[in-house]
Amino acid sequence: MFFKFFGAAIAFVMAGLPALAETPLERGRYLMNSIVACGNCHTPQTPAGPAQGMELAGQFLMSIDPFTAYAPNITPDVETGIGGWTDEQIIAAIREGRRPDGSIIGPPMPVEFYRDMSDNDVKAIVAYLRSVPPVVNVVERSTYNFPLPASHGDPVISVAEVSRDNLVEYGAYLTTGLGHCWACHTPLVNGQLDVENQMGAGGQILDGPWGVAVTPNITPHEDGIRDYSDADIAQAITKGLRPDGSPLSPPMAFYYYQNIAADDVAAIVAYLRTIDPKPLP
Ligand code: HEC
Ligand code: HEC
Structure with a gap:
């Protein structure tokens, strides 16, 4: 006791x-x-x-x-x-x-x-x-x-x-400087990541032992996560599951992301809601 x-x-x-x-x-x-x-x-x-x-x-x-x-x-x-x-x-x-x-x-x-x-x-x-x-x-x-x-x-x-007091700013730091999420979730134009115009729009093709994965759009656009609840987004990141429970494909680092602290996941979700909505290319 x-x-x-x-x-x-x-x-x-x-x-x-x-x-x-x-x-x-x-x-x-x-x-x-x-x-x-x-x-x-x-x-x-x-x-x-x-x-x-x-x-x-x-x-x-x-x-x-x-x-x-x-x-x-x-x-x-x-x-x-x-x-x-x-x-x-x-x-x-x-x-x-x-x-x-x-x-x-x-x-x-x-x-x-x-x-x-x-x-x-x-x-x-x-x-x-x-x-x-x-x-x-x-x-x-x-x-x-x-x-x-x-x-x-x-x-x-x-x-x-970066202070944790501002949830969105800390989420931006987690997503960019620490997590490099945009390296996969942004399309390539002439071989370069088009972060300036299409950050998070998805559409990158990643070929590997898992087969061919096309990265999804993770902006608040209808092509992206607009209709996802906060819990849906958190589940995708930390469990590698779609809202319907089906598994997402590697190479997203799900094995590691399962250990992201709940506060940090909340900051990432809060930030993703604030970025410019962009269509899937
Ligand atoms: C998306 C894959 C990827 C991620 C994520 C990544 N690296 Fe690398 N890293 C590479 C590749 C590929 C090279 C070698 C590139 C080359 O040959 O020029 C490299 C090279 C390096 C080197 C140079 C080593 C040497 O002997 O030349 C260091 C140090 C390093 N990475 C550390 C890190 C650390 C620390 C992290 C995490 C903060 C990290 N990397 C994340 C792919 C990655
Ligand atoms: C190494 C590449 C890579 C990195 C880095 C990466 N992802 Fe992913 N992500 C993917 C792939 C591939 C999928 C799933 C594709 C599939 O199964 O259709 C995915 C799926 C998702 C989904 C599910 C979207 C949906 O439509 O259901 C979300 C949300 C997501 N990623 C957010 C993130 C966040 C946030 C980060 C940074 C913490 C991140 N990703 C880092 C490659 C990556």
């Missing part, structure tokens, strides 16, 4: 003060196993979820006309992973898409969205990357049939924390 009461009191305090209760490593563990989900690309995936003992050890991703992409080993193994990189070098790889030798990281790593990651969150992710077991695994290099840009934009010096 006493313990039951005590546990409830602690849970209540932690729910009220998440920022104070969390260490960077705890924050990183939460992010990496929920909304950020780097493992959806960097961990070998099986139909049952991420492969055992291979967390973040890299895998073949896709071969399409313009490129063949492999997600590298980002475990702390010094020889085959990123164990020899400094924190600053890892942060530059994530937010600026640049390796320590100055070479540019190519698609589909969603660097243009990770630019918005706050200093605290990117440091929390680095703390988590340092905590996973090193795995010796040599991954092939990607090949691109076009020149990669000289950079992914201006250097990212510092990104401030």
Whole structure:
């Protein structure tokens, strides 16, 4: 009886003060196993979820006309992973898409969205990357049939924390800087994501072991989620189910998204309701 009461009191305090209760490593563990989900690309995936003992050890991703992409080993193994990189070098790889030798990281790593990651969150992710077991695994290099840009934009010096007080703004941060939802849910025009005009309109074709998936429209348009209840949207994101209960297709990171905290899901839903409605292309 006493313990039951005590546990409830602690849970209540932690729910009220998440920022104070969390260490960077705890924050990183939460992010990496929920909304950020780097493992959806960097961990070998099986139909049952991420492969055992291979967390973040890299895998073949896709071969399409313009490129063949492999997600590298980002475990702390010094020889085959990123164990020899400094924190600053890892942060530059994530937010600026640049390796320590100055070479540019190519698609589909969603660097243009990770630019918005706050200093605290990117440091929390680095703390988590340092905590996973090193795995010796040599991954092939990607090949691109076009020149990669000289950079992914201006250097990212510092990104401030986004306050949770404004649900919609925090939802925008979760969806963009942390979750890179637009990388899949926005159509390509001439090979480039048309975020400016068609953010969230869907229609991208994603071919893989799951077959061919066409990303749905997730704007508040009638082609999108206008008629979904908040619970329908939350269920799609965290359970991978349509309102009628039928399963949605990979490669959305459902295995990781099931761990997104209810407050964060609510912020994402609130934000999705506010974006410009756009028709499916
Ligand atoms: C959509 C798939 C995808 C996601 C999501 C993704 N990456 Fe990557 N990442 C890649 C690919 C592909 C490359 C290699 C591109 C190339 O060869 O130029 C890469 C390269 C890297 C590199 C450079 C490693 C090296 O040895 O060259 C690091 C570090 C990295 N990613 C970290 C991360 C982290 C941390 C996250 C999550 C915050 C993340 N990535 C999310 C696909 C992804
Ligand atoms: C790696 C690509 C990818 C990423 C990243 C991604 N999604 Fe998806 N999403 C998909 C695919 C594929 C489907 C399901 C397609 C199908 O089964 O018809 C889907 C389905 C959905 C649905 C269901 C829509 C419907 O019509 O029922 C919602 C809502 C959704 N995604 C929201 C999000 C949000 C929010 C994020 C970011 C947290 C996100 N997605 C990130 C690929 C992605």
